[in-house]
Amino acid sequence: MAVTVSPEAHAHTFDALVAATLPAAARRIDAFAARVRSAHLEPEDLVDVAALERIPVLSKDELIELQAASPPFGGLLAPGARARRVFQSPGPLYEPELEHRDPWRAAPALEAAGFGSDDLVLNAFSYHLSPAGAMFEAAALALGGSVVPGGVGNLELQARACLDLGVTAYVGLPSYLKSLIERAQAMGAEPGTWPVSKALVSGEPLPASLRARLEEWTPTVRQLYGTAEAGLIGYECDAVEGLHVPSDALVEVCDLTTGKSMWDGGEGQVVVTLFSSDYALVRFGTGDLSAFMTEPCPCGAPSPRLAGWLGRVGEAVKVRGMFLHPRQAEDTIGGTPGLARFQLQIDRIDHRDVLRCELVAEDPSAAGGLAELVRTRIRSALRFDADVALVDGLPGDAPVLLDRRTWD
Template sequence: MLKKASGRDDDSGADWAQTMRGQLASAVAAARAAARLPAYRRAFRAAGVEAAAISADTWGSLPFLTKDDLIRGAQDNPPFGDRLGVARGDLAHVFAAPGPIYMPYTAGDMAHVAGSFARAMRSCGLEPGDLVDQTTMYNWVIAATVIDRALGMIGCGVVPGGIGQSERHLEVIRHLGVDAIVAFPTFLEHLLDRAEAEGRPLGLKKAVVMGELSHPDTKRRLHDTYGLEAREFYGVSDVGAVAWECTHGAGMHLRDDLLVEFIAPGGTTPVDPSPETPAELVVTDFHRKAMPIIRLRTGDMIDGLIRSPCACGSHAPRFTRIAGRAGEITKVKGMFVVPRLVGDVFLRHGIDRRYRLVVDRTEGGRDALTLEIEGAPLADAAGVQAGVEAALRMKLDMAFVDTLPEQGLRLLDRRNEGRPA
């Protein structure tokens, strides 16, 4: 028998459809196992699916898991909402998320989640030997614990700076000659701008950012202004890294060992994400043992998926950004309205103000859309209005208001107010 010179298959022949069939098979096995747990058994039964009947064909009839389900579960059946999948003695970590939700992990779960972060950050350009300032939170939540471990898996040196304390971060980055940083984009920009204002730029070369709705222009600005190569990944707190950029920076590749579904906003049917039909990401983690995660609604929406192979050789589809939160995208006059498109127009006009879109129903039963902008009327109000109408492909009214809520949603839907629920 002849031995081939190279028996190793590379990724070039793999196709994503085949990967997805494998993901679905693993998800089915995980859901069947989860059906042993009272909370999942109740939810599946309520949806008319018995454990033995869970298959690739019936997958779409399994109920979704929401953040509300987790919170209510933790309140009604504390502390783990009848979802603990292992003996208490097998827990390696329990994180306390706001809500309060307690998220348990076995040692194996932690290794797997850390592995996903390591893949994400390696793909984003971190290498063995990089000294990295880790700026996410170390207490209570999973973020820093698992990212710290992932950096170690890559072979990076970690400076465990944690959240806040900008001055201290600036000082330590300068003293140590830190190469790279893991940060939320707004914190990173804050640090860089502050260093620039002090006239003492930082020597950072790479940044890995996540967790906020970052704008593509942000990465360009960081590169042009600070010579900093910023790459992004998208993570879900209960699952880990879900999609990440490669060094080509042409969108975030979906992770291949999770099932990610694309579901109509507020609905239950699968959709192909596009600007006309944005989709919510729904994730099933078939590795988690301590608390299985089956069809978790992330609330994060995408408005497109790039399926052509990437220059890096990966066939995993990519999306370029999170287009918004599920509660922020709605149908008006039969069209989906994505508030962040307003932000894009503002950016082009150099406007930095709070805004919100308000949907009302007129007495004639028609939808009416108003863009509320905080502050005095803009000099170029007509131009901005035309830009927003073109972006949303919809006519609207514009109103200037004294104040808007600091943390509020950018979409307020008042169409059902005053009606019986």
């Protein structure tokens, strides 16, 4: 039986890998050595995760600056190392794909979703510029499967191919799988004749309602979380409770201010370190917010889990020492019965953060109890006390969160 370890204990299973890879990388890659030295460390000091954590988090913006100053990869690709493909993601940011059978390390996520050598996989991720298409194709091929390189668009042709070829598995956006199923239905297919029995989706949120709808046709729908820069970061198992982190990259959740790792379930930025002496992507800040789940997974796998995607770093605001972000507010307040719109407003009064929530009722004449219901939801789900007030209206472009604090 697998032994479940805590997120922190799991991190320390990387100590040997840190020592075996990163000093060598720093000796080969000057730009990485400079980062190490700017943290008052020498390459040979990188002997464990604790030492690694002294290197400040590298933000996406900083990586874009590094690349602009030293094209194409900011000097982080070792001299002599070959990028067999080069991708571009928004920024622009350029990502090298190294020589490897599964260069983005996504095969374990496909395997966890039940993909294997018998599968014919429709890959509906883009093959253009972004690494997603190549990332999933390489993983499917690494498992011995076959791939239909669908890419984006051509819905009619892709649905036809699924039916004609008996495609057994799907990778792509969840919304695109929904469109494919609807198109196949229009062609006369039914759940019993739809051959795609499993799907690994990514790139968009997967609300429970959409998963349920997809699973009426494709019984197994699992999620992968990854980025263009770092590849696989997390994936769902059969328990479908959070995202297991991979065993070949160190995933941390770091305090937004100090950059320190938080293994106790606190919310922060997802930070990734790859272990390659060819390309030094070390303590890369994804800009995504998550938290570790501290209880063991029912599936018995030992790797810890991230509690899904909780928002983007830039969108979160800290109120009374706790993070509050638009998506969380939307999830908590947005679906309240009788509520048309709302806005959370943060003010600083007498050196204290004050949270106020303005509500617009669907029917003002029947809004009794609405304010109290929202106040209770804010207290129980967001853990804040807020002044809640019904108002006649909010501007059309009013954001969910309005931070009006000044700090002078």
